[in-house]
Amino acid sequence: MNQQPTLTINEIYPSIQGESSWAGLRCVFIRLTGCDLRCSYCDTAYAFYEGKKRTVAEVLEEVLAFDCPLAEITGGEPLLQKNVLGLMTMLCDAEKTVLLETGGAHDISPIDPRVHRIMDLKTPSSGECARNLYGNINFLTQRDEVKFVIGSREDYEWAREKTRKFSLPTRCQSVLFSPVFGAIQPVEIVNWILEDKLEVRFQLQMHKFIWEPAARGV
Numbered sequence: 558m559n560q561q562p563t564l565t566i567n568e569i570y571p572s573i574q575g576e577s578s579w580a581g582l583r584c585v586f587i588r589l590t591g592c593d594l595r596c597s598y599c600d601t602a603y604a605f606y607e608g609k610k611r612t613v614a615e616v617l618e619e620v621l622a623f624d625c626p627l628a629e630i631t632g633g634e635p636l637l638q639k640n641v642l643g644l645m646t647m648l649c650d651a652e653k654t655v656l657l658e659t660g661g662a663h664d665i666s667p668i669d670p671r672v673h674r675i676m677d678l679k680t681p682s683s684g685e686c687a688r689n690l691y692g693n694i695n696f697l698t699q700r701d702e703v704k705f706v707i708g709s710r711e712d713y714e715w716a717r718e719k720t721r722k723f724s725l726p727t728r729c730q731s732v733l734f735s736p737v738f739g740a741i742q743p744v745e746i747v748n749w750i751l752e753d754k755l756e757v758r759f760q761l762q763m764h765k766f767i768w769e770p771a772a773r774g775v
């Protein structure tokens with residue numbers, strides 16, 4: 558008997574997309590369990606181990622039931638579970654706009670080209686800078702976004718250097734500069750972007766202003 562492909566899922570819920578160029582739109586989130594990074598500022602540590610094994614077919618059915626045009630796959634690190642590739646293709650086939658959030662430490666090349674990949678480049682204060690897989694930059698297209706989560710002036714200068722070195726604004730749809738919530742004043746980053754005339758998109762984690770910052774499932 559053929560075994561059905563499965564995924565370990567932390568949570569599935571409808572909300573408003575809170576980060577990226579898609580911020581503000583209705584979105585169904587599919588959070589996968591597990592991550593092999595331990596970023597200093599991680600706000601989803603509950604997804605490291607908590608989760609339930611589900612078949613990909615069940616996950617697809619639940620997501621489609623929300624009748625929402627936008628679906629985001631996040632984690633944890635979703636690319637640790639290979640069956641996520643099939644789920645993304647099924648969601649694209651169902652004519653959903655599919656976003657994938659990844660920490661940037663795993664190969665993004667096998668992902669269905671219809672997916673919009675939102676890839677972190679981990680900054681020094683994350684403690685996981687050494688895990689960035691720079692080869693991924695060669696696979697970025699105008700559908701994709703690169704995100705820097707910035708907690709200090711050192712992080713900002715690092716992000717600015719990588720943005721320029723890899724010509725990120727011409728490679729992808731958006732380069733996102735996002736403050737570590739509670740660690741740095743947003744206005745500081747905004748002022749630096751203006752001084753340096755950077756072609757990046759500043760963003761706040763919108764959901765942390767709509768709901769309690771530590772709220773889950775939003």
Ligand code: SF4
Nearest residue numbers: 592594596599633660
């Ligand atoms: S990659 Fe994401 S989920 Fe993993 S530790 Fe870093 S912030 Fe947390």
